[in-house]
Amino acid sequence: MTFSKQMLEIAHLPSRIVKSVKINYLYRLYLKKRIRYIEVYRERMNKQIKLGPTESRWRPKTSRWKRIGHLQFQFLVQQRLKPEHSLLDIGCGTLRGGIHFIKYLNPGNYTGIDISPEAIKIAQQLIIKEDLGDRKPRLLITADSQFKEFSGETFDFLFAYSVFCHLPPEEIEEIFQNIGKIMGSESTFFFTFKPAKKFKMDKGKGIKFNFRYPLSYFEELAMKYGFNIRLLEPPSAYNYPEKKRVAKITKNNQITDPNSRGNDIPAPKLHSEREQK
Numbered sequence: 001m002t003f004s005k006q007m008l009e010i011a012h013l014p015s016r017i018v019k020s021v022k023i024n025y026l027y028r029l030y031l032k033k034r035i036r037y038i039e040v041y042r043e044r045m046n047k048q049i050k051l052g053p054t055e056s057r058w059r060p061k062t063s064r065w066k067r068i069g070h071l072q073f074q075f076l077v078q079q080r081l082k083p084e085h086s087l088l089d090i091g092c093g094t095l096r097g098g099i100h101f102i103k104y105l106n107p108g109n110y111t112g113i114d115i116s117p118e119a120i121k122i123a124q125q126l127i128i129k130e131d132l133g134d135r136k137p138r139l140l141i142t143a144d145s146q147f148k149e150f151s152g153e154t155f156d157f158l159f160a161y162s163v164f165c166h167l168p169p170e171e172i173e174e175i176f177q178n179i180g181k182i183m184g185s186e187s188t189f190f191f192t193f194k195p196a197k198k199f200k201m202d203k204g205k206g207i208k209f210n211f212r213y214p215l216s217y218f219e220e221l222a223m224k225y226g227f228n229i230r231l232l233e234p235p236s237a238y239n240y241p242e243k244k245r246v247a248k249i250t251k252n253n254q255i256t257d258p259n260s261r262g263n264d265i266p267a268p269k270l271h272s273e274r275e276q277k
């Protein structure tokens, strides 16, 4: 390690410690049910983004950021996203996927929401840097998952990439409870999750912000809130990283047409899959 890198790390230390203490404190409040989980997760996301351009994996243009963003784009285009469609990127972060969607969609058709002001700040800077203002992306900080900011507006596509694997059940349920308000009869909501036989929160030193769910959990929510759900088989061109799976949600007033958006493959029985370990 070079001298200057060491100095840089030491310089960061106090504020990092303060932030970790704050996250631990917030987490304890969450366990006591005094605050909701996303208030802790927001702080964690803010902290990770503030780590700086070389250390934070959420900073635009790292190789992983570029690779995963491109996969997200390829995936939705395979699912027949067209420039004239509107897209809501739920938990858009620092526009890993968003940057591709903004370039591809007609002006005004991309909306990204996130609970993290730091993520939205970096996203806005990226729009300026890439000179994409004329694509008119809408980037919003949200406090919860009630989608009140959209009052009556609906989206053709809704996407939550790498969001549910960081949320506990009550936060996911809030999304299912409210997402119908911003979906029309033809809208499609795709989300990723990490599958497991049973609900699991990753364990280890420190707070783990990773959750795994059986598909049956989402199936129950879909039934409760009036949606159809399908687990998508990975199209051969799409290499799902980190053993993530993608599910597709539609309103259950929709007649399933084989030519409609999304490959409607019946959900396989998850317990026979190797990736549930």
Ligand SMILES: C[S@@+](CC[C@H](N)C(=O)[O-])C[C@H]1O[C@@H](n2cnc3c(N)ncnc32)[C@H](O)[C@@H]1O
Residues within 6 Å of the ligand: 038, 041, 042, 045, 090, 091, 092, 093, 094, 095, 096, 097, 113, 114, 115, 116, 119, 142, 144, 145, 160, 161, 162, 163, 166, 167, 171
């Ligand atoms: C792991 S990051 C993924 C970000 C982005 N989708 C990507 O692939 O780069 C998860 C993001 O979801 C955001 N998030 C978590 N829960 C949310 C919610 N209920 N509504 C909006 N954003 C949320 C977090 O702040 C974070 O930026």
